[in-house]
Amino acid sequence: TVTGDPSRITFSETNYLIHVVSPVFMASFDANGGSCSTGSQQVYWNEAYSYYSPLPTPVRDGYRFEGWYTSDGARITNTSIFKLKTNIVLYAHWSPEKYYVHFEPVGGESPTEYKQVTYGEKYGELPVPEREGYTFKNWYTQIEYGLTVTADTTVKTADDHILYAGWTKNPDTTDNGHLLTKINGQQPSCVEEGYETYWTCSTCGKMFRDANGINEITKITKIDATGHNYKSSIVSPTCVEDGYTLYTCTVCGDSYTADPVSASGHTPEILPAVDADDTKTGLTEGRRCAVCGEILEAQQEIPKKPESGEQQPEVGEQQPEVGEQPEGEQKPEGEQKPEGEQKPETEQPEGEQKPEGEQQPEREQKPEGEQKPETEQPEGEQKSEREQKPEGQQQEEQEELQEPDDSQTQETDLKPGCILKLTAKSNGFQVKWRKQAKGISGYVLQYSTNKKFTGNSTKRIFVNKKKTSSKTISKLKPGKKYFVRICSYKTVKNSGKSEKIYSEWSKEKAVTTKK
Numbered sequence: 272t273v274t275g276d277p278s279r280i281t282f283s284e285t286n287y288l289i290h291v292v293s294p295v296f297m298a299s300f301d302a303n304g305g306s307c308s309t310g311s312q313q314v315y316w317n318e319a320y321s322y323y324s325p326l327p328t329p330v331r332d333g334y335r336f337e338g339w340y341t342s343d344g345a346r347i348t349n350t351s352i353f354k355l356k357t358n359i360v361l362y363a364h365w366s367p368e369k370y371y372v373h374f375e376p377v378g379g380e381s382p383t384e385y386k387q388v389t390y391g392e393k394y395g396e397l398p399v400p401e402r403e404g405y406t407f408k409n410w411y412t413q414i415e416y417g418l419t420v421t422a423d424t425t426v427k428t429a430d431d432h433i434l435y436a437g438w439t440k441n442p443d444t445t446d447n448g449h450l451l452t453k454i455n456g457q458q459p460s461c462v463e464e465g466y467e468t469y470w471t472c473s474t475c476g477k478m479f480r481d482a483n484g485i486n487e488i489t490k491i492t493k494i495d496a497t498g499h500n501y502k503s504s505i506v507s508p509t510c511v512e513d514g515y516t517l518y519t520c521t522v523c524g525d526s527y528t529a530d531p532v533s534a535s536g537h538t539p540e541i542l543p544a545v546d547a548d549d550t551k552t553g554l555t556e557g558r559r560c561a562v563c564g565e566i567l568e569a570q571q572e573i574p575k576k577p578e579s580g581e582q583q584p585e586v587g588e589q590q591p592e593v594g595e596q597p598e599g600e601q602k603p604e605g606e607q608k609p610e611g612e613q614k615p616e617t618e619q620p621e622g623e624q625k626p627e628g629e630q631q632p633e634r635e636q637k638p639e640g641e642q643k644p645e646t647e648q649p650e651g652e653q654k655s656e657r658e659q660k661p662e663g664q665q666q667e668e669q670e671e672l673q674e675p676d677d678s679q680t681q682e683t684d685l686k687p688g689c690i691l692k693l694t695a696k697s698n699g700f701q702v703k704w705r706k707q708a709k710g711i712s713g714y715v716l717q718y719s720t721n722k723k724f725t726g727n728s729t730k731r732i733f734v735n736k737k738k739t740s741s742k743t744i745s746k747l748k749p750g751k752k753y754f755v756r757i758c759s760y761k762t763v764k765n766s767g768k769s770e771k772i773y774s775e776w777s778k779e780k781a782v783t784t785k786k
Contacts, residue, residue: 294315295313295314298359298360300360305363307327307329312324321350326349334366337364341361367389368389368429371388372431372432373385375434376402390428394426402436405438408437408438417435449475452471453470454469460496462523465494466491466494502520503516504517537563542556542557542558542568557569565735569712571764688705699743704741706737712762715759716734718730719754720751750783750785752781758774
């Protein structure tokens with residue numbers, strides 16, 4: 272097999288069968304503003320362009336394809352013979368399409384129903400329609416909100432299309448020479464005045480009550496606002512949210528609230544303790560609200576007792592100090608004797624016999640209920656002022672003693688708090704936050720007159736129900752600015768004891784209480 276120009280092949284011998292294969296080149300296609308499915312294809316020397324594949328047909332909106340041409344302007348077709356010995360670029364040639372535009376007079380009459388236009392060129396002269404009582408403005412691509420089309424507008428719609436006439440109503444001319452324009456009246460609303468229909472003269476500016484320009488007026492006739500038509504509905508208070516009366520206008524929907532009723536507060540009830548045994552765990556005593564069911568004091572799990580019967584300390588029970596006899600452990604018989612009673616001689620180690628009547632060491636001889644050091648709370652001792660307060664108030668103060676500080680609000684698996692709305696109230700405010708129903712035990716709300724949340728004005732309130740998403744704070748100073756933020760917390764066990772971990776604080780928001 273020999274490739275190349277057959278005219279250049281010479282032979283020194285005969286009786287050879289020679290098959291000559293033409294060289295292969297590439298033809299690239301420039302769509303020249305259109306698009307082409309093929310960018311290039313193979314062509315063979317001294318063969319038709321379509322020898323490998325027919326030439327592609329490009330497309331272009333608004334134009335008709337006229338064929339492929341070389342850079343020298345020579346037209347190339349499928350049957351053209353490729354004579355070059357190099358790659359080639361072919362260029363698409365185009366002719367703009369012609370379309371018909373129809374004229375819709377929209378209530379008038381047009382001297383011309385349609386005309387032919389060329390894509391990419393100007394519309395040229397357009398007809399002027401007529402309509403009784405109206406003045407023609409322009410032609411538009413739509414009846415309403417269409418684009419304006421003039422003689423100098425370029426045709427960009429690649430299809431037959433319609434243009435619509437736009438009109439302006441002419442002023443009415445009365446017998447006394449006034450050119451009147453009607454101004455339609457407006458009905459009043461609950462809060463805005465309305466006015467009656469009237470006519471104005473575009474020549475002299477006078478106003479008339481009628482279309483004939485007879486009853487002249489010096490001012491527009493106003494119609495008083497109707498005022499709101501309020502309907503009331505009662506919103507009862509809950510344990511944590513205030514109640515109120517809601518007034519809603521049946522006409523416009525405007526609303527306001529009045530007659531606030533303070534939140535009723537929780538009604539605590541006891542959740543009884545459940546004893547643990549060697550087959551199941553137990554629970555400590557807890558508290559919840561008998562009305563809304565919010566958990567006020569969560570029950571803690573008590574571990575199962577060992578099968579051996581050895582007693583384990585309960586949740587939160589203090590471990591005995593070194594050398595102290597654990598509660599409930601059987602003491603030697605001599606140690607159970609009343610104070611001052613002599614131990615039997617058989618129980619005294621040799622050489623350690625105490626004289627008759629000698630007391631045991633002070634720590635061991637204190638019977639149950641005897642006065643303990645000030646650092647410990649003796650059983651039956653008078654409670655402090657804080658402990659004597661009502662149950663709900665005592666719990667809130669206990670929770671405030673556990674307030675999270677900035678170092679505690681760093682738990683990465685809890686989402687930061689987020690305040691959604693802060694509404695000023697009389698001597699207080701209402702805060703609504705984004706509810707986090709999973710992975711938390713409740714929320715901590717903090718408010719203060721100090722933006723840095725320091726000083727005696729800073730207060731925190733624990734919300735122990737994780738499904739709660741709002742709280743109303745009352746009995747504050749009227750007309751005072753307060754800063755508010757919130758975080759969530761989760762109660763976890765650590766070495767058998769319960770403790771709280773906190774999320775990051777939300778971004779603080781400010782509210783000024785109403786007077």
